[in-house]
Amino acid sequence: MSSTLPARLFRLVHRRKVEALAGIPGPPPSFPLGNALDFLGKPPWEVFAGYGRAYGGMALAWIGGTPVVVLNDPTLIARVLGAGSAGYYKDAPGKALEPVITKRCLFIANGDDWAYRRSIHPARGEVADEWLASVVPTLRDAVASGVRRLAERNPGGVDLYDGLERVAFDAFAVAAWGEPLGDGAYREFVALGMVGDRRMQPPSQSAPPLCPMFYADRRRWYGRFDGLIEKARREADPSRTDLLARSLRRNPDVPRDDFRDLLANVFYGGVFSATSGLVTALYLLAHHPAEEAILRDQLKGLDLGSPAVGPADLDACPRLGSIVLEALRYLTPVPLMARSVVTTRPVELGGHTLPPDTKLFLTNWAIHRSPDLWADPDRFDPGRWESGGAEAHPIGGPDFFPFGQGARTCVGMPFALAYMKTALATIISRHRVELDRSVPYKATYFFGVMIPRGLKGRFLPVGPLHADAPEDSDSPVG
Template sequence: MPNALSRGLFNLFFGARRKAYASLPGPAPGLLGNLGDFLAAPPWDVCARYGRTYGGVTLIWMGPSPALVLNDAALIEEVLETRRLEFEKGNIGEQIRHSTTDDTPFIAKQAEDWSRKHAMDPLAQPWTPAWEAAQVGPLQAAVAESVEALLREPSIDLAPALRKLTFDAFCVATVGEKLPTSVYDDFMLLAAAADARIQAKLPLKFVSPPKGFAAAKERFYGLFAEKLRAARAAPNPHRVDLMSWTLREMPELDDTVHAHLLGGFFFGGVFSSSTTLVGAFHQLQKFPEAEARLAAEAAPLTNAPLTLERLREAPWAEAVAYEALRILPAVRIFLRTPSAETRLAGVTWPAGTMLMISNQHLHRDPSHWTNPEVFDPARWLDGGAEKNPLGSGHFFPFGRGPRACVAGSFAMVYLRTALMTLASQVQVHVDSTEPFEEGFFFGVVLPKGVTAKLRSRTSGNVQSFIRARSSPAAESA
């Protein structure tokens, strides 16, 4: 908390501005407002702490400007759903536009062309669920191949290892094949350039792109343009990757736009999906019974290729994915700004006011969840998932409303497939179950220092667990 002098100086210079917001609770501002809180701890932890301390609405000051932290499910629904046309995503578009492209609906303005761009997105089509279903087998094969390579490593840093594994799997889903490591390197350079702008303390005009940025961007998106030209020249009706499926269903889609959307797919999901997998295996290490149950459920995968139908028969894998998304969501703050003066939480806010929407507190709200700090996948069984569907008041890891992550459904297919495939092949032995350090990269929480060893799974270990679970003693437990 700012000291008395700092609080006094803030009141001296900006005290008159506080009167309009006197009805709202919040921490006392100092000369720099409440910026000190965000410099001392990760912003998602600060927003969650505000929720516990001040309730669903917290007034804060970013220097002399008022801002609002929302931990209230009903108000979040207003901003992200019922009144969504009144709010924009803030400056995220300017921060990442140089690394992505203007064709992605993610950074489109709500009041301008978001609807048009969203309508062109292959991930928002009536046929998208059929494409997702067709990816289960290819994703399984891609993950299995990557695991075989990781098994040769004595120890791995789990976050970058699963990020590359996820990137390779996404390549198979988008263009039907893994791509050279150089493509991944270009992708990471573009992401690092965007991250530098996201985290910049200076005006963006003073943030220079890294060396080789322009060439990397040209190569990255150019590769997808080349793949499209080849696919148009030799169409294959049997290919199930997103590029081929889109060419069949949307042949009129401009190839440049199509290439940009394919490239943007990676920025939208690689970091968040791999972070979720890290969190899942870190928590599974803390709860061996949950890990063993996942292994037992995954064991039959060795008998036949995985399909969406078989995936639906694996409720524990889905529960593990949901619980990882609940307790350690990769994206924990969603930013919005009113595009014009608006009234919210009983107060009138000027256009451009920062609204910080937090899900961490609601995901662990003790008034809603039983033992909210405990990783307990069983909470999602027997109707638990129906009580808290994705995008609902206390569970929105992908956001809420029409502008929630358009690939959220695919992400769930991928997470369940990856969990099942990994668990069928290896035990992921995490070296420490202590809370890991959380950094920040490209708008996503980044686990740091989570090292692990992959141990090849033997069928005997899995079968012994199956027998133990099916014994009369286990059934009566």
């Protein structure tokens, strides 16, 4: 350990906590910020991956006087999220997000309350399976018209993330709630999201938001969903195929507020992360035209315009799914997960005793690029998922978990995958996305999601692949 004055002062002031975690290697902390300065100007997932490289799969960092155990080791992460999960709970970002997504949301629930919410979640079970089997045409039409609008209104190009976030919002609205929610709802969604995101930044906030506008937006946001539930109940239209109508038909007695908040969370759960994955895929294809050509070629065999097109049809176009998986591996949208040791007892992990309520960050970022687990990990290579590749690295396994692992695996994973595949197929079969390839991939962290910003793209009507298509570039990530 370093013995500068700030380092000695740190150990003196936090002696009990330092001793309790002695033996876990990590960057030397200084008084008063601990290792917080490491995060200045760098995405947290890269800082955590760096700790993994320097100190191993279990490292100790300090954010101010709070110790944080950083896990980059697939076996230890699998233990925390899987067999040993009873020793942990979800603390962060619960208090920060509760005013936005509400305490009824599965994402921040714990214990029996979590089990109850998971059991009634509309995105799980038979109703959800039927919905997913029929949702592709809905998503296709919403994406097709959303991207057409983007192209018409922005002939000179549009920020890909911003434009496609709105497309996802509208597509999710129709698929889950049965109708587009419009500009007002989107504004509320963004405004509430920004409040949630600000509250997640350190020092994370637990006091209620002060701004009266927040409460007005939240009232309108959840009020819309009350209105849609009432309407669906009143009209009981048997031809509706959206998740709201299907769920009410099958489970009319689920308590309304629980149901509303779980289904409303399809937006905060998935719009940012699925758009991140989609933009990343488009970005990577723009840098790998040979891959795009393979996809375009395979899409010729897919009758995407059919009213009955379904998930099996998408799967018959293997490169589509492979590109989505490879984008989720290569630049994973949710690179960090947080857990805390239960407050009632210490737990043993990796040969160390972690005191009650110790905070942990689990990251898939470095694991998804580990040379120990992947051949040529820094190469964007969708073909790796074919001929047994997907079976060798199952989604949710210890070396590939873009949607988490274990009992708390993302409840929206099947829908998110269906959306990303449908959106990618729809965009690529109708447009060529022209990107300035000199613009590097730059990500910010928003609402727990890695968001690619600043990628301006033009959606050009698709034509035959040009013989002078640009060559694949080697290192697309700046």
